[in-house]
Amino acid sequence: MKIILIVLISLLPLFAKASPLPDFPFVIVNEKIEKEIKPDIGTIHFSFMAFNQESILAMEALSRSTAQVLALLKKYKIPQSQLSSSQVYKSAKRAHREGAYKLEILGYTVTQALTLELVDLSF
Numbered sequence: 817m818k819i820i821l822i823v824l825i826s827l828l829p830l831f832a833k834a835s836p837l838p839d840f841p842f843v844i845v846n847e848k849i850e851k852e853i854k855p856d857i858g859t860i861h862f863s864f865m866a867f868n869q870e871s872i873l874a875m876e877a878l879s880r881s882t883a884q885v886l887a888l889l890k891k892y893k894i895p896q897s898q899l900s901s902s903q904v905y906k907s908a909k910r911a912h913r914e915g916a917y918k919l920e921i922l923g924y925t926v927t928q929a930l931t932l933e934l935v936d937l938s939f
Contacts, residue, residue: 858934863927871906871924878904878926885930894934902929
């Protein structure tokens with residue numbers, strides 16, 4: 817008798833049934849919230865490049881471009897402290913021939929990167 821009772825109790829889980837969802841009513845909610853706001857900070861990255869046969873003339877052209885940016889900042893009353901600059905890179909452009917080294921210099925390229933952080937976009 818004990819053996820039959822043990823066998824029946826061990827077979828009981830085979831007849832159990834579970835539901836993946838509860839039998840009572842339930843609610844599933846999905847939501848997405850978006851809010852459009854007006855930007856108040858702007859970052860502008862730009863760079864200048866000048867090329868000339870003479871290194872000094874290339875640097876002067878780069879200086880003129882930078883001076884024009886400073887004049888625009890003054891015209892629109894933007895503080896110069898919002899403008900940051902990287903170092904000036906200068907490289908020589910040389911003629912190319914296969915197997916030849918130390919060829920003549922064709923000119924000089926100078927570049928400078930600038931970043932303008934606008935903290936008041938109300939204008």
